[in-house]
Amino acid sequence: MSISALIFLLLILAGFTYFIGRQKIYTQYQQTALPQGKRILTLPKYFGYVAALWSLLPALIVLIVIELVHEPLVNQQVSSYMSANGIETAGDFDLYLNGIKNIDTSQLDSVEPSQLAVFEKYTSLNNIANTARSLIVLAIALLMAIFALKKIKIDTPARRIFEKIIEIILLLAASIAIMTTVGIVLSVLFESMSFFGEVPIADFMFGTEWSPQTAIRSDQVGSSAAFGAVPLFIGTMLISFIALFVSVPLGLFSAIFLSEYASARFRAIAKPVLEILAGIPTVVYGFFAALTVAPFIRDLGESLGLSVASESALAAGLVMGIMIIPFVSSLADDVISAVPNAMREGSLGLGATKSETIVKVLIPAALPGIVGGVLLAASRAIGETMIVVMAAGLAANLTVNPLEAVTTVTVQIVTLLTGDQEFDSAKTMAAFALGLMLFITTLVLNVIALHVVRKYREQYE
Template structure:
């Protein structure tokens, strides 16, 4: 609530600053018209408005990020040393109850007087903190207004200042991508390191058995879980291989046909329809694999006397292949079209047929682009989640038989993390280790693909 008030008030102060600055400049201009202001009045307005809003917003952001932690620390120190000495999870639960109690929600334990007192105290601290935030934010805004308004003068280079701020904001925006990458690496890496302190890297990478059931009680025997990820890797590769076997021929041949043989009318009609395949959400493909393709394959297998698992790798892989078709066809299409017209004409002028031109000149020339497309497609396939979660099952089996059920890295990540889990168990941490493996694999494929694609573009520029 205070937050909304503060934001509205900030907006109002900034608007006020804008008009005050404009008026000062325009009003001042009547006195000595000899001096033409360096910047348009609007820039002076923006300058003051920025000074009103920006410092406050920055402080507010940090406040919101750290308020919870600081309040918690204060509360714990107030509750006394025996509470502070509680193990992490217990303390977390207790604090959670106090928070809920303060908010007036139901809690999991009886509200004894000590807890009530703590909750009251927490509520009071929160109210004070919020009031301080509101007051501080407004004071900062008014101070900014006063300081910057005094600087408004015809000779003041308001436009330069404003543009510098805007440019700074733009630079910050462009760093979000870098921060995201760093965030991914750090978050995945830290949890993975914790995981590898429980399970050794060798066991994880080369272990043949995967059964992430850890002990519920510490005194339980023989259920420490096995975290050998090889069955997941092979399962992922099997499904990816099936997907590529479907997607590569279909995607490539349709790209060739579209680029070299189809009339413009056919191209204009078919291309957008093919692109629909790319826009279908993966959960829909998962539905299709689980409810349409898998039963059909199973029925067909029965007809032939084959034993097809109801969650066979074939069903998931085939549907994943369908998902990737537009990916391969549109990237290959780009690569084929990027082959210079002169090569095509050179070959046709020698009396080559169109198919000879395609097979012997255009495809070899477009090969790097097509390879890059395939690498990106593989990267997409191994990172695809919903289809395998819904259609590939969870049995970590080490097999190359496409008719059996296998599981994949992504499917296991979902299973490990969905549901209520503590964040410290080997089970949840394993998901991050799998995430790290997945991230590194796709990163390598993407970088390689981008490198090949870039080299290829340079070749014809």
């Protein structure tokens, strides 16, 4: 039985348990005479909820545990079978077993006898494990449903139990998000430490040449790689600065106009149209940058006597700035509109003009939200890949000239991890080191933004 079908049966059983539990308590309420002046404090539905959760949650937990140990146990049994029958793999066992799993059942005649025997053994073990999994999970769900229906009574604090179970579920959900973040950080950190064991951290942090190509043998060309990340971070900051230089003024001015000057009819049309920019795929922006903006900038520069590369940081930054305008505009519009009208009316009542009220009252009061929008836009710009690949290129040039080709950290991470690479090579592990540095950069931006938000929030609360 498939996982989806098994979960569907568990949900049906839980629903059935809910109705039985609710009906049981409802019948007991009708048969029990309440003392004078007392009333029912717990509705029958809460008893049904508790019974359904007792039936569903333990079965789901057991299902998750079985899924975690299912494949390793089957692989171990297959390995033991191969050892007992003298079947050897030509290479790595995991790769061999993956090939066995991908055998087309319609072409079994062309499979080698040894592989066919392993395939039949694996299929047999997998079918047995799936059947056992379904029987165990359904049996636990049924037993827990019977147990819950017998235990619930009128005096059971069903509502309190239900609220506690929901609280635990929400806590687990929050814990999963936190543990996922911790896991990502630790995995990147460990791989980065392995990289820094081969490449000195000073060479990585302060090196000015990036050429991660390595060779298999020492006598091959390219065996001496350079991992200086300075050109990558300079390129990232250059393109992000251009993008923010475009998006922050345009987004903030758009938000001010929509919230303070535009009519309700114009706002209802303009704001959705503006936010459509956030829904356009980045590859479309990349095509627009490579086919329209970059040639226009190159032709314009040549007409002015300037040397402009076919792939320039300026083209990528301009298009990226257009893409992230909605991130700034939408959040800034919301926070400016949320400023209490009493502050507007007080400023206007003291004789300030509308523009003075916006500059001296509304913008400072809404600054925490505006900083949040700018930070979101900055993170979006730093993490963008497709536009840079198509409009700025892959050349790791150490320059701050926006008319030249540059590359970014994210583009190099994708390049390093693309294709068949040795996972323990310095070239591959360099991607994790770049990811760690990018994580630290965004963390610093968050700390700065948090400081600004707290400073102005204290003034206006």
